Amino acid sequence: MPEKLEPFVSVRDMHVTFGERRHRFEAVRGVSFDIFRGETFGLVGESGSGKTTIGRAILRIYPLSAGEVIFDGERISGKISSALDRRVTQRIQMIFQDPMASLNERAKVDYIVSEGLYNVARGISREERERRVADALSEVGLLPEFASRFPHEFSGGQRQRIGIARALIMEPEFIVADEPISALDVSIRAQVLNLMAALQKKRRLTYLFISHDLSVMRFICDRIAVIHLGRLVELSETEELFRHPLHPYTRALLSAIPQPSPDYARSGELIAYDPSVHDYRTDPPAWTELTPGHFVLGNQKECDAYRKEIEGSAKP
Amino acid sequence: MTDNHEQPVLQVEHLDIKFNLRGKVLHAIRDVSLELYEGETLAIVGESGSGKSVLTKAFMGLNDSNGWVDHGSILYQGHDLARYTTEKEWLTIRGREIAMVLQDPMTSLNPLKTIGAQIEEALRLHQGLRGAAARQRTVELLNDVGITEPDRRRRQYPHEFSGGMRQRVIIAIALACRPRILICDEPTTALDVTIQAQIIRLIYDLVHRLHLTAIYITHDLGVVANVADRVAVMYAGDIVEIGTSREVFYSPAHPYTWALLSSLPQLGKKGEELYTIRGTPPNLYHHITGDAFAPRNPNALKADFIERPPFFDITPTHKARTWLLDERAPDIRPPQVLSRIQSLGQ
Numbered sequence: 335m336p337e338k339l340e341p342f343v344s345v346r347d348m349h350v351t352f353g354e355r356r357h358r359f360e361a362v363r364g365v366s367f368d369i370f371r372g373e374t375f376g377l378v379g380e381s382g383s384g385k386t387t388i389g390r391a392i393l394r395i396y397p398l399s400a401g402e403v404i405f406d407g408e409r410i411s412g413k414i415s416s417a418l419d420r421r422v423t424q425r426i427q428m429i430f431q432d433p434m435a436s437l438n439e440r441a442k443v444d445y446i447v448s449e450g451l452y453n454v455a456r457g458i459s460r461e462e463r464e465r466r467v468a469d470a471l472s473e474v475g476l477l478p479e480f481a482s483r484f485p486h487e488f489s490g491g492q493r494q495r496i497g498i499a500r501a502l503i504m505e506p507e508f509i510v511a512d513e514p515i516s517a518l519d520v521s522i523r524a525q526v527l528n529l530m531a532a533l534q535k536k537r538r539l540t541y542l543f544i545s546h547d548l549s550v551m552r553f554i555c556d557r558i559a560v561i562h563l564g565r566l567v568e569l570s571e572t573e574e575l576f577r578h579p580l581h582p583y584t585r586a587l588l589s590a591i592p593q594p595s596p597d598y599a600r601s602g603e604l605i606a607y608d609p610s611v612h613d614y615r616t617d618p619p620a621w622t623e624l625t626p627g628h629f630v631l632g633n634q635k636e637c638d639a640y641r642k643e644i645e646g647s648a649k650p
Numbered sequence: 651m652t653d654n655h656e657q658p659v660l661q662v663e664h665l666d667i668k669f670n671l672r673g674k675v676l677h678a679i680r681d682v683s684l685e686l687y688e689g690e691t692l693a694i695v696g697e698s699g700s701g702k703s704v705l706t707k708a709f710m711g712l713n714d715s716n717g718w719v720d721h722g723s724i725l726y727q728g729h730d731l732a733r734y735t736t737e738k739e740w741l742t743i744r745g746r747e748i749a750m751v752l753q754d755p756m757t758s759l760n761p762l763k764t765i766g767a768q769i770e771e772a773l774r775l776h777q778g779l780r781g782a783a784a785r786q787r788t789v790e791l792l793n794d795v796g797i798t799e800p801d802r803r804r805r806q807y808p809h810e811f812s813g814g815m816r817q818r819v820i821i822a823i824a825l826a827c828r829p830r831i832l833i834c835d836e837p838t839t840a841l842d843v844t845i846q847a848q849i850i851r852l853i854y855d856l857v858h859r860l861h862l863t864a865i866y867i868t869h870d871l872g873v874v875a876n877v878a879d880r881v882a883v884m885y886a887g888d889i890v891e892i893g894t895s896r897e898v899f900y901s902p903a904h905p906y907t908w909a910l911l912s913s914l915p916q917l918g919k920k921g922e923e924l925y926t927i928r929g930t931p932p933n934l935y936h937h938i939t940g941d942a943f944a945p946r947n948p949n950a951l952k953a954d955f956i957e958r959p960p961f962f963d964i965t966p967t968h969k970a971r972t973w974l975l976d977e978r979a980p981d982i983r984p985p986q987v988l989s990r991i992q993s994l995g996q
């Protein structure tokens with residue numbers, strides 16, 4: 335269980351905008367959440383909802399147009415000192431979605447894995463760098479001699495491990511994992527998930543785990559936030575979310591999970607989300623904590639209905 | 651549903667497919683036999699590289715030119731497709747009799763032509779439909795695949811459609827020529843869950859409404875449970891188990907099927923390791939002796955390393971290639987965790 339003291343990462347009213355003037359497009363529209371040290375925080379939503387954008391904005395790849403990101407007590411968004419920038423670059427790392435496309439094909443594994451060190455640890459010797467590469471590779475279950483090979487010589491699961499080694503070599507404390515297993519097949523998925531869990535235990539890592547596969551998230555996430563068109567619509571502890579999904583979009587997502595069991599797979603009804611069910615003209619929605627730790631985006635009337643539902647299902 | 655008294659629409663017998671790569675020969679499909687029955691949906695599962703695409707592309711003559719059928723037959727309507735060599739022969743099959751829906755909806759559509767023009771092109775090519783007749787059929791097809799306002803939509807370009815809508819268009823094009831067999835190769839891998847669920851339902855409905863026979867390739871076992879009447883499990887270029895969905899999910903018999911199902915995250919417990927299959931699949935450039943899965947099977951028998959197991963019948967619809975089903979075999983049971991599959995989704 336995560337320690338509920340200080341949030342380790344805090345995203346406050348994050349807005350991210352792309353394009354200029356008439357082409358302005360707000361991909362993230364006022365998102366707030368806290369991640370505690372040692373937990374795995376899930377972010378789920380459909381394609382284009384802004385998941386990757388949030389991850390990249392935390393990593394300072396995209397600037398925020400409003401709001402802020404606090405990391406371990408310090409603001410890291412906007413203008414920051416170069417010393418803090420170096421520290422953040424080392425302490426926060428990202429694992430990318432597609433292991434086939436995200437590695438530089440012309441570079442050897444050795445360079446790919448140690449690239450990040452050139453920015454934050456310029457002074458280190460070649461021997462030291464090689465030792466760290468060997469350590470990082472063996473930590474993810476690859477042989478140190480793989481360092482002299484090229485990415486195309488590896489399978490999908492091995493390539494994803496290389497991507498993880500590249501993040502680990504920086505000795506980060508917080509990792510944004512953007513769909514780290516979506517491109518892998520079932521048997522390799524299990525390997526990568528085990529590896530991430532083992533590293534988390536050993537190094538007390540904190541993860542932001544981005545995915546659209548709720549069945550996998552249920553297995554690894556402590557808490558899950560649901561995002562729709564750049565806004566969070568629900569956030570809660572994982573089991574609570576599966577037991578009492580409140581927002582109609584969350585329900586639609588849950589109804590779409592394909593269960594690997596023929597007798598149940600086809601019996602479930604597919605719920606479509608129709609945003610016009612909300613009547614927000616006179617009573618606009620607010621981010622509301624309905625029960626401790628369970629947040630939902632809803633207006634007064636909706637929240638009253640959600641409360642009734644929770645009370646109803648709590649009775650025996 | 652499967653009816654074994656029926657004649658199969660497609661019958662594959664002892665098929666071997668090889669590829670030549672810089673002078674070395676890769677044995678991609680190894681002695682596969684398979685029957686496809688009228689009106690059924692057969693799912694093919696197996697890890698990356700197991701031969702799912704190569705096998706089904708052979709039904710349409712779509713494998714790369716460095717590959718060839720080395721042995722065996724593919725019988726369809728009295729013809730042996732394995733003997734087809736010319737494009738002219740294949741054009742009598744491709745699209746008309748057997749059509750394919752591929753993974754990536756963006757690369758399968760021409761970005762410079764309207765959706766309507768692309769469907770009409772298929773109609774002209776395969777059915778000789780032109781003008782008003784082609785337009786009317788296009789609107790019908792778009793309607794069939796659940797695109798609203800088809801008359802307005804047909805005038806739009808692919809970039810104006812979402813990923814899920816583009817995949818619907820690809821399906822409409824595949825259906826344009828009223829094929830008997832529809833092959834879907836990972837049709838939803840690039841889509842997110844809600845859209846994926848809609849496309850799966852769509853394919854399921856179309857198969858039943860239009861009396862199609864479908865082959866559905868995926869490595870997502872959740873999808874398989876949703877769409878398939880029967881499931882074939884492939885490993886290293888061979889079908890190692892085949893049966894109805896219920897048989898394969900609830901009473902799997904081959905150790906590879908056990909391992910595949912055991913590694914489902916849905917069967918995991920938080921804080922515990924997920925089951926993983928150790929090692930890697932065999933190198934298909936080398937000759938394989940015995941059961942190809944034996945080196946990765948913790949309970950492999952001596953016989954597994956010596957001789958390829960034959961298919962043992964478990965029920966009239968379920969069979970598996972494993973020495974475990976031989977009467978002399980020791981009593982090795984599937985992993986305990988698999989009993990939980992029955993209750994998933996409850």
Ligand SMILES: Nc1ncnc2c1ncn2[C@@H]1O[C@H](COP(=O)(O)OP(=O)(O)OP(=O)(O)O)[C@@H](O)[C@H]1O
Pocket residue numbers: 352353361379380381382383384385386387388546842
């Ligand atoms: N660099 C960019 N320039 C302009 N628009 C962008 C850029 N990056 C993302 N967007 C837009 O922002 C929105 C959110 O995109 P984002 O990649 O964050 O979605 P996502 O939730 O990660 O989706 P997916 O599940 O498909 O990865 C989309 O509409 C996308 O087109």
Ligand SMILES: Nc1ncnc2c1ncn2[C@@H]1O[C@H](COP(=O)(O)OP(=O)(O)OP(=O)(O)O)[C@@H](O)[C@H]1O
Pocket residue numbers: 669670671676678696697698699700701702703704705714715716717869934
């Ligand atoms: N043109 C080719 N030349 C050489 N080998 C090939 C060629 N096409 C396919 N193969 C090989 O045939 C084997 C089977 O490949 P296939 O594409 O059928 O796998 P698959 O089961 O569809 O995998 P995936 O799930 O990754 O799509 C693989 O070892 C592959 O490398």
Ligand SMILES: [Mg+2]
Pocket residue numbers: 385386387512
């Ligand atoms: Mg993304």
Ligand SMILES: [Mg+2]
Pocket residue numbers: 702703704835
């Ligand atoms: Mg394939």
